[in-house]
Amino acid sequence: MATIYEVSERAGVSLATVSRVINKTVPVRESTRIKVEAAMRELGYRPNSVAQSLASNRSNSIGIVVSELGGPFYGELLSRIENEFRAVGKHVIIAAGHSNAELERDSIEFLQSRNCDALILHVESVDDKYLEDLAATGLPFVLINRMVPSIAEHCITLDNEQGGFLATEHLLQLGHRDIAYISGPLWKHDAEERYTGHQSALASYGIEEDKTLFYEGDFQETGGEQGLAHLLAQGKKFTALVCANDEMAAGAITAAHEADLAIPEQLAVIGFDNINFSHYTYPKLTTIDYPVAEIGEMAARWVLKRVYQRPIDDLEVLFAPQLIVRDST
């Protein structure tokens, strides 16, 4: 690959001038710009971004840490973020944290050493302290789906509690009173918040929560199956089920089919997230919409504004969930 030096020689100008036409930082005379551009084209030159990054201490790349690369949720998030940045010539480096504190730390440090200009983090396991320290280093980053009050300006979140509230409220409005709940792992912030929302919806109807109708799952499909099986095995009556995400709801629906429970007649089921295939289930799943795409977009715009000084005015930081009624309730 040709270097900037060869280009400058061919165009009969200095390195510095070539660099200027590449970066458009300082005006260059029209005629020399044309010469340089011609030389670049003839040599098929492309700047070596590693060298650029080293010299300028700016990499034009944004690091992203998510729990998993697979799955509908992260896929859409990543996709949206990549799109936003690509449109302005920035690029993303992605690492998976696998909901494990050590891996999350590892990923973050790797991205740092990679000279990322900013980070977008969806991390669940590192503690608040770590994130506070990270903020103190001056590295710009935005935190998705997690609120750490001391660094609130870094956080973009969904109101999970309200989402949990909406889900249960919907069932209550339909007349259900015996409502089971399959939660995500409660050490995860969002799982806990959703559950809190569920509880306060019950409270607002003056219903006392029956702890035996609670099951702590793993946010996976199998967790939903096991959860419903467990709840049914207890022999307690319930007519509706809230699942803290759609995957578990899909699992629960499978288990319900197996138990010959008609949905929604004998058991109403509601999910959470509105992942892109939540309507593949039968019956189509009622759920709470998690505006992943918007949140991804907002995270990208946060970075564009704060790090690259793009003129962006509205940065939303707390998103509202929304009830999507389909056929399962």
Next chain:
Amino acid sequence: MATIYEVSERAGVSLATVSRVINKTVPVRESTRIKVEAAMRELGYRPNSVAQSLASNRSNSIGIVVSELGGPFYGELLSRIENEFRAVGKHVIIAAGHSNAELERDSIEFLQSRNCDALILHVESVDDKYLEDLAATGLPFVLINRMVPSIAEHCITLDNEQGGFLATEHLLQLGHRDIAYISGPLWKHDAEERYTGHQSALASYGIEEDKTLFYEGDFQETGGEQGLAHLLAQGKKFTALVCANDEMAAGAITAAHEADLAIPEQLAVIGFDNINFSHYTYPKLTTIDYPVAEIGEMAARWVLKRVYQRPIDDLEVLFAPQLIVRDST
């Protein structure tokens, strides 16, 4: 962040020695190694990988181009590849090609300028010539799900034709004779190959293909819905439907529900890919398994062997699809 220079000063050795303990290229005396490691720890030093990359012309990062970041298919692929590399301290940089030749070229060039040690490509739109030229540059890369004979040693593929054959053969064995087909965009290699497989299955049963039972979709869910609607509107009789991927099959199932067609009694449906939620459909979808995870793993191992000289013996390059029978046929 501390630099290697500060470490060397603190440890009372030269830059070069520090570099040696980092890279373990040349033996260093035990006692000095310990001094250096202590200094690194005390300073919280982490090598700047951008500088490493520039100096060594080696980045320890692998570029990946896929069509989309979202979606179950690519998610799993990426996830597996990332896993493999992370385990050996390499990292991935991901770009989306969006099935568009210009974006695909763009992404590849970006990854090149990023000093990637190797590329893993799932590209559909650039032509064979471009890939041949790319191979000629000496940049190591592996091509997933596409066979370009002149650079066969770069290709890892699924036998799509056989998959298409298996799908249709399955329906034929069940006694179906009037079999409709919803294809992917035929300019895509895999779509074309799957269709060819379908045709040869028909031929092997001595059945002449009825072109009116063919619909060219877009590999998306809506394409499946529209496809089935179109086929039904024609008024021609058919008892089975092959869809060239699961998304379209899910769409077709939705359309079938709407048309009050019982599956599989009135219409048998088979998909292709076995994406992770193909069993969410109702009834659960019979499909052809695309071993994404294995292929991703193999691509990673190709790179480890060829680029990083890891001792890996078995590199499989042609994968066999497999019929997964569920409830929709």
Next chain:
DNA sequence: GCTATAAATGAAAGCGCTTACATCATAGGC
């Protein structure tokens, strides 16, 4: 036509690291 000023360009240092090559220390053979 000459100077004062602004605009365009060039020279060169340095970003943090790797890596030939040179140098130094140590140990073994006599």
Next chain:
DNA sequence: GCCTATGATGTAAGCGCTTTCATTTATAGC
């Protein structure tokens, strides 16, 4: 104890670019 072979360490030259500062060239004012 001296010489050589070998291993450990240091020196310094880049990797391809950006950026400061100095220099040159063009523009304008008189």
